[in-house]
Amino acid sequence: AQSVTQLDSQVPVFEEAPVELRCNYSSSVSVYLFWYVQYPNQGLQLLLKYLSGSTLVKGINGFEAEFNKSQTSFHLRKPSVHISDTAEYFCAVINNNAGNMLTFGGGTRLMVKP
Amino acid sequence: EAGVVQSPRYKIIEKKQPVAFWCNPISGHNTLYWYRQNLGQGPELLIRYENEEAVDDSQLPKDRFSAERLKGVDSTLKIQPAELGDSAVYLCASSRDYKGEQFFGPGTRLTVL
Numbered sequence: 001a002q003s004v005t006q007l008d009s010q011v012p013v014f015e016e017a018p019v020e021l022r023c024n025y026s027s028s029v030s031v032y033l034f035w036y037v038q039y040p041n042q043g044l045q046l047l048l049k050y051l052s053g054s055t056l057v058k059g060i061n062g063f064e065a066e067f068n069k070s071q072t073s074f075h076l077r078k079p080s081v082h083i084s085d086t087a088e089y090f091c092a093v094i095n096n097n098a099g100n101m102l103t104f105g106g107g108t109r110l111m112v113k114p
Numbered sequence: 115e116a117g118v119v120q121s122p123r124y125k126i127i128e129k130k131q132p133v134a135f136w137c138n139p140i141s142g143h144n145t146l147y148w149y150r151q152n153l154g155q156g157p158e159l160l161i162r163y164e165n166e167e168a169v170d171d172s173q174l175p176k177d178r179f180s181a182e183r184l185k186g187v188d189s190t191l192k193i194q195p196a197e198l199g200d201s202a203v204y205l206c207a208s209s210r211d212y213k214g215e216q217f218f219g220p221g222t223r224l225t226v227l
Contacts, residue, residue: 101170104156
């Protein structure tokens with residue numbers, strides 16, 4: 001069974017600083033990778049996804065992520081965060097051989113401080 | 115385009131009581147998912163529907179949980195009887211088909227006292 005590990009449960013950062021949220025997955029087969037954001041009392045919103053092609057993926061709100069197959073990682077980055085980026089971020093994976101079943105990581109709470 | 119609609123948004127019940135959650139997916143989306151999100155954790159799939167057929171319910175605790183999607187559109191998830199450990203956010207998502215991007219509703223936060 002595949003699993004997704006988000007190494008940091010909380011990441012505090014000052015406004016306008018860069019941030020990286022880490023995600024590693026375990027799968028021996030081809031996968032699709034996703035990052036979702038969840039604002040308080042709201043559902044999950046897709047930030048970006050990797051299906052194939054370029055390993056550097058750009059998403060909404062200035063976020064980007066890089067797929068690294070050798071390290072089985074898909075870290076999320078933003079060069080300059082805003083207060084409004086404060087939210088919970090979830091990494092997720094779909095095993096290409098298992099339909100459309102999303103497996104989520106435990107989440108990372110990004111706390112942007114003024 | 116309207117998003118996935120869920121109701122109620124919040125529900126507080128006493129243990130052993132029944133509870134039901136309702137989901138209206140995005141129009142035209144054939145695939146519907148129910149997830150449970152425990153506090154501080156990522157969502158976990160409970161059941162997936164293709165139209166009115168449940169095609170993946172391996173994670174649904176069938177002794178107390180049930181779900182239906184009778185006309186292949188709206189869906190209801192029921193718990194009877196509820197236990198303290200059922201306190202969580204129940205998320206509904208839909209996609210155009212089984213390969214499509216999943217769009218999530220705002221969830222129903224259940225508190226069992």
